[in-house]
Amino acid sequence: MAEEIAGRGDPVRTLELMWGKAPAPRRGPKSRVSVADLVAAAVTIADADGIDAVSTRRVAEAVGISPMSFYTHIPDKAVLLDLMLDAVASPPGEDTPANPAFDPAEWRANVTFVARAFRAFYLRHPWVLQVGTHRPVLGPNTMRAYDVFLSAFDGIGLSEVEMDLSVTMVANYVHGAVRDVARAHMVKEQTGKSDDEWWYTIAPFLETIDFSPYPVANRVGPVVGELYGLGDPDLAFDFGLERLLDGLERLIEGKASSAVVIPPKLTPADREGLVIPPLTPPRGAPNSGR
Amino acid sequence: MAEEIAGRGDPVRTLELMWGKAPAPRRGPKSRVSVADLVAAAVTIADADGIDAVSTRRVAEAVGISPMSFYTHIPDKAVLLDLMLDAVASPPGEDTPANPAFDPAEWRANVTFVARAFRAFYLRHPWVLQVGTHRPVLGPNTMRAYDVFLSAFDGIGLSEVEMDLSVTMVANYVHGAVRDVARAHMVKEQTGKSDDEWWYTIAPFLETIDFSPYPVANRVGPVVGELYGLGDPDLAFDFGLERLLDGLERLIEGKASSAVVIPPKLTPADREGLVIPPLTPPRGAPNSGR
DNA sequence: ACCTAATCCTGTACACTGTAAAGAGTATTT
DNA sequence: AAATACTCTTTACAGTGTACAGGATTAGGT
Secondary structure (H helix, E strand, O other): OOOOEEOOOOHHHHHHHHOOOOOOOOOOOOOOOOHHHHHHHHHHHHHHHOHHHOOHHHHHHHHOOOHHHHHHHOOOHHHHHHHHHHHHOOOHHHOOOOOOOOOHHHHHHHHHHHHHHHHHHHHHOHHHHHOEEOOOOOOHHHHHHHHHHHHOOOOOOOOHHHHHHHHHHHHHHHHHHHHHHHHHHHHHHHHOOOHHHHHHHHHHHHOOOOOOOOHHHHHHHHHHHHHHOOOOHHHHHHHHHHHHHHHHHHHHHHHOOOOOOOOOOOOOOOOOOOOOOOOOOOOOOOOOOO | OOOOEEOOOOHHHHHHHHOOOOOOOOOOOOOOOOHHHHHHHHHHHHHHHOHHHOOHHHHHHHHOOOHHHHHHHOOOHHHHHHHHHHHHOOOHHHOOOOOOOOOHHHHHHHHHHHHHHHHHHHHHOHHHHHOEEOOOOOOHHHHHHHHHHHHOOOOOOOOHHHHHHHHHHHHHHHHHHHHHHHHHHHHHHHHOOOHHHHHHHHHHHHOOOOOOOOHHHHHHHHHHHHHHOOOOHHHHHHHHHHHHHHHHHHHHHHHOOOOOOOOOOOOOOOOOOOOOOOOOOOOOOOOOOO
16 A cells, blocks of 8 residues: 555665666676566566556566565565656657757747647556656656747747746646546546446435535536536646646737746756756656657 | 546536535434534645545544444545545635625736635645546535635636636636646755755765757756756746736737637537536635635 | 675565455345 | 344464565685
């Protein structure tokens, strides 16, 4: 019942493993398995049976070593989760060109594209939504995804800070919006019960309840329900995305003349010379440019 | 390692417990504890020590019964999670008036208010973010929160469907945006390590890495880092919210003349007469109207 | 060739988890 | 008084992450 949270292991050790920069062992027997093998096995399990099917024992068994041998290669389960997140952020078979050609004139289409790709990524690996990451996963694949994401906002008149904030905004929105759909998918697979069946199961009970204390919901709910049945996640996603794009457009239009939106409140400059990577890389990768 | 997902127990039983409509027992000894006691204890534990500290044994012990007696009152741990979510959605001490007076003329302020309140709710109960809900929590408190949320969008020229979509959009955005902050809080409390320390720990390693394959990120990252240090979550939140509001404003402005935005694609009308509650109540409550 | 140190792999063990099963005690209905 | 329905308890099982100790294998230093 340890909760699934990545980013708790020794951060440097995690990064070393993620970038393949762990110092090569000088003595001792050759490993029968590699870290990549373990991570790949874990991802396979997670894709198939969900994140709670990923146990150190099962991963070890999948690659053919004994349970405790897992810890020879990966110090923690938390580290495994980090490695899984970066591994899945850009599937090997679907590499993207080094610099995706985003025409700034088509920025709405570009942002829509990366947002949809990001969403598709979550739907392909829904377990990612269940892994809480309280630190950015600074792995190569995640960085790549962040770079592509950022590129969609490049050259359209936004400052660097605004670009980062915009990526964060869209990524956050996508993350929030995809939850319901992804979970619905998972539940359908696991329990075989669709949303419709669930509603019909509880409908008799709901009829016994007085909804008058919730007047607005009571007015809106039935209308929405009749028009869209039990909800159209794709519609909801596009609706929100369009609003976001309109909001961005207004920002871009107003940039030329209007006041600066982001106040540059400098922090004490004792960080000079320090390599500070991006603040909030998206968790996972858009499967962009195919 | 069972994953924390609510909404898996018998839905009707869950609803009965949530609305206090479980049939009163006709015989047998009086209960020493109530469902509300158990839920309250569980929430206390979650608030204090995080969601993975909430075990059936610990909850039972907290109310003074033996571990298995838990199951006399609550069928599942999944049901407990649902009950916790609705219980926390509107703390007893902070009740709101039945109809919060939202002046439609001030809709931007109103939406900002509910969004901020929603965000504050997550920061007060960060464990809510770790509980995956694949079904809406149709409890009284959650309904109330949804109703208040909806009210902020009422009377400003949006259709019912657009109101629902707008609430969903804002709720999704807030959910996504609050993750990092909430987790940072939790980690700070649990490990005593702040984001800054984490960055300084990994900085030496990061300097050994070639970031040139990520040109845009490599350009944006340092600028953002220098201006805002390790990130200003409040700023990022407000930035995204302002864009959202601008997008909504454009929608509202264009409503009078322009074409209908939402195509009314009717589903087969075999749902007539069925009471269909709101599609996607927000998970948790804005602490609105104080 | 030997010894030592580093490394991989393994078995055992512990404290947890959710909860199934069975039974003991208690209050109400018949 | 007997049957019933309910609360609460004990025991038990299959899982989990991982600490610890030891055995097997390789390379470097002598």
